[in-house]
Amino acid sequence: MSDIKYLPGKEPHPSEHRLIFKNIDREGWDTSIDTYIADGGYEQLKKAITMEPSAITNEVKASGLRGRGGAGFPTGVKWGFIPPNNTKPVYLICNADESEPGTFKDRYILHQDPHQLIEGMVISAFAVGAKVAFIYIREEFPEAALTIERAIEEARAKSLVGKDILGSGFDLEIWVHRGAAAYICGEETGLIESLEGKRPYPRIKPPYFPAALGLYMAPTIVNNVESLCHVKHIIEMGGAEYAKLGVERNTGTRILCVSGDVKNPGYYEVQVGKVTMGELLNDICGGPKDGRSFKAVIPGGSSSKILRCEEVFKIGKGEDAKDLAFWDIQMDFDTLAACGTMAGSGGVIVLDDSRKMSWVLNNINHFYAHESCGQCTPCREGNGWMKKISDRIVNGLAAPEDIQTLEDVAYQIDGKTICAFGEASSWPVEAIISKFRDELTAETSEDNQRLSKEQLQREAYLTK
Amino acid sequence: MSQDILENSVTSQPSSGDKNFKPFEASAEIEALADERIAHYPVSKLSAVLPLLHIVQHHFGFISKESITWVAEKLEIEKIKVLSVVTFYPAFRQSAPGKFHYRVCRTLSCAMAGSHELMDKICEITNIDRSKLSHHHPIVVSPCGNYSVEFAECLASCGSAPACLVNDDFHDNVGPEKAQALIDQYSV
Numbered sequence: 001m002s003d004i005k006y007l008p009g010k011e012p013h014p015s016e017h018r019l020i021f022k023n024i025d026r027e028g029w030d031t032s033i034d035t036y037i038a039d040g041g042y043e044q045l046k047k048a049i050t051m052e053p054s055a056i057t058n059e060v061k062a063s064g065l066r067g068r069g070g071a072g073f074p075t076g077v078k079w080g081f082i083p084p085n086n087t088k089p090v091y092l093i094c095n096a097d098e099s100e101p102g103t104f105k106d107r108y109i110l111h112q113d114p115h116q117l118i119e120g121m122v123i124s125a126f127a128v129g130a131k132v133a134f135i136y137i138r139e140e141f142p143e144a145a146l147t148i149e150r151a152i153e154e155a156r157a158k159s160l161v162g163k164d165i166l167g168s169g170f171d172l173e174i175w176v177h178r179g180a181a182a183y184i185c186g187e188e189t190g191l192i193e194s195l196e197g198k199r200p201y202p203r204i205k206p207p208y209f210p211a212a213l214g215l216y217m218a219p220t221i222v223n224n225v226e227s228l229c230h231v232k233h234i235i236e237m238g239g240a241e242y243a244k245l246g247v248e249r250n251t252g253t254r255i256l257c258v259s260g261d262v263k264n265p266g267y268y269e270v271q272v273g274k275v276t277m278g279e280l281l282n283d284i285c286g287g288p289k290d291g292r293s294f295k296a297v298i299p300g301g302s303s304s305k306i307l308r309c310e311e312v313f314k315i316g317k318g319e320d321a322k323d324l325a326f327w328d329i330q331m332d333f334d335t336l337a338a339c340g341t342m343a344g345s346g347g348v349i350v351l352d353d354s355r356k357m358s359w360v361l362n363n364i365n366h367f368y369a370h371e372s373c374g375q376c377t378p379c380r381e382g383n384g385w386m387k388k389i390s391d392r393i394v395n396g397l398a399a400p401e402d403i404q405t406l407e408d409v410a411y412q413i414d415g416k417t418i419c420a421f422g423e424a425s426s427w428p429v430e431a432i433i434s435k436f437r438d439e440l441t442a443e444t445s446e447d448n449q450r451l452s453k454e455q456l457q458r459e460a461y462l463t464k
Numbered sequence: 465m466s467q468d469i470l471e472n473s474v475t476s477q478p479s480s481g482d483k484n485f486k487p488f489e490a491s492a493e494i495e496a497l498a499d500e501r502i503a504h505y506p507v508s509k510l511s512a513v514l515p516l517l518h519i520v521q522h523h524f525g526f527i528s529k530e531s532i533t534w535v536a537e538k539l540e541i542e543k544i545k546v547l548s549v550v551t552f553y554p555a556f557r558q559s560a561p562g563k564f565h566y567r568v569c570r571t572l573s574c575a576m577a578g579s580h581e582l583m584d585k586i587c588e589i590t591n592i593d594r595s596k597l598s599h600h601h602p603i604v605v606s607p608c609g610n611y612s613v614e615f616a617e618c619l620a621s622c623g624s625a626p627a628c629l630v631n632d633d634f635h636d637n638v639g640p641e642k643a644q645a646l647i648d649q650y651s652v
Contacts, residue, residue: 101618139555142632175504180553197510259573259622
């Protein structure tokens with residue numbers, strides 16, 4: 001590893017542990033299969049196809065790998081959900097619809113290291129018994145779609161994809177399927193509907209768990225780009241060895257994408273849980289911009305609940321209970337969950353003291369109002385309402401009770417929709433209001449009472 | 465006979481960008497591209513709706529009534545199924561954009577880095593009046609027909625914000641001060 005050189009100014013931070021991003025910004029690196037093979041590429045595929053498929057799944061289970069797309073569900077366990085007596089074809093889908101605001105890790109894998117993804121996918125497809133795999137890539141990555149298609153053709157020419165891979169008798173076709181700029185296609189059942197050529201209205205679970213009833217009603221495994229890349233490294237290291245990276249139940253490495261108000265925003269691949277919020281923001285990212293101080297952080301994509309920098313969290317139960325300051329939060333799934341938020345997709349958005357929370361909230365509300373698929377009434381209507389109310393706040397037209405109304409609407413979306421979009425869109429509102437209520441209320445005015453005099457008189461009469 | 469489903473539902477309207485594109489025609493080249501894509505989905509041809517619409521939009525700038533009919537016939541499905549896809553997905557347009565279509569990221573990290581100011585600057589330089597946009601027509605084309613703008617939702621480049629797509633070319637770290645250069649790069 002030590003002989004790897006990176007482009008000037010793009011060198012990894014010393015705290016990083018690069019597996020997935022080993023080749024990102026690497027000097028002399030390109031997307032061709034020759035470069036990849038010269039670097040030891042596709043050796044893990046050669047090893048994997050001599051293994052029993054169930055043994056690969058067991059290695060992934062032993063590795064403790066948790067999905068890197070947002071939910072953090074154990075990948076090996078997900079694979080195990082394919083019904084054992086299944087007679088239908090099995091599909092593998094790579095979710096490359098990266099669109100959670102704040103997340104920008106898959107972009108670099110897709111653009112700079114396509115063969116790592118393909119190798120991970122072929123191994124995964126072999127493990128789950130899929131003969132057809134799709135890469136669902138967002139429409140806004142047109143160049144990456146071409147890069148991946150070119151890479152698949154290169155791999156096909158070397159018998160690494162297609163019929164009878166490396167003479168093993170295993171067949172796998174991989175097709176690239178481009179989305180069309182809809183955030184909801186990142187939700188796995190919405191993605192499947194989209195791949196079937198329909199509007200991406202998510203399906204209800206149960207019964208439509210993709211591992212049993214997915215694409216064309218056949219068992220389907222949907223995994224994030226980064227998760228599939230990890231499979232290659234799990235085969236290389238062995239599940240048990242991989243599990244030594246990171247901390248208990250939060251194993252391996254993950255890419256943290258830091259954006260917003262820090263000196264050095266960017267992508268940092270670290271061992272899960274081995275870096276604290278303070279180390280990430282102050283050491284790795286160089287601290288706040290000159291003359292500024294940190295105010296709040298959205299730790300796992302815009303749908304995760306915001307954390308204030310002066311917060312202290314009570315974590316653990318009974319005798320193990322302890323206080324944890326914001327700066328000491330370990331960046332792993334369980335610690336962030338214990339702090340009432342989530343690690344999500346690894347998109348860390350940093351806000352400094354120059355940011356008005358009403359403006360941040362409004363920007364987020366516009367996103368979710370635009371992206372709601374419209375299938376469930378609470379989400380379709382509620383997100384529109386939340387956008388309108390926060391529009392009023394930023395324009396100085398809100399009355400104090402609007403804050404309460406906004407909060408009420410959020411809680412009426414949360415938990416009342418088919419897919420997790422309801423939570424994704426209402427959690428930021430709930431958290432920003434509960435943590436910055438005074439700041440938001442200060443922007444409202446009694447003068448903005450929305451009812452006319454006549455309406456108020458009528459209201460008073462009716463409630464007398 | 466009942467009225468054609470597309471008659472009142474397709475919202476295509478004349479655009480100054482029309483000069484940039486030839487009218488839809490199912491040439492042998494387009495048919496071949498479509499057939500190649502359809503072959504990826506042996507279980508259900510319906511799956512090829514998005515790929516075919518991408519081919520149409522790439523070659524003819526937007527999705528017209530004629531092209532919807534072609535996709536439906538090609539995949540042996542009802543036209544309404546194609547239309548329901550076209551109207552749902554923000555990437556599909558029903559009117560011609562400019563020769564160079566600017567999609568500026570609107571979402572949080574880019575907005576914090578000045579993407580809205582970048583949008584204002586692009587509009588100022590290209591004479592685009594964004595007050596005309598509506599929910600159904602989120603794209604505004606310059607009077608000359610060469611440029612058009614649209615806000616995109618998170619382009620997944622938050623660490624090098626602001627980000628912008630010009631047709632299929634990606635640009636990051638484009639603050640408002642780079643608006644002029646971003647236009648000059650695509651002079652007609």
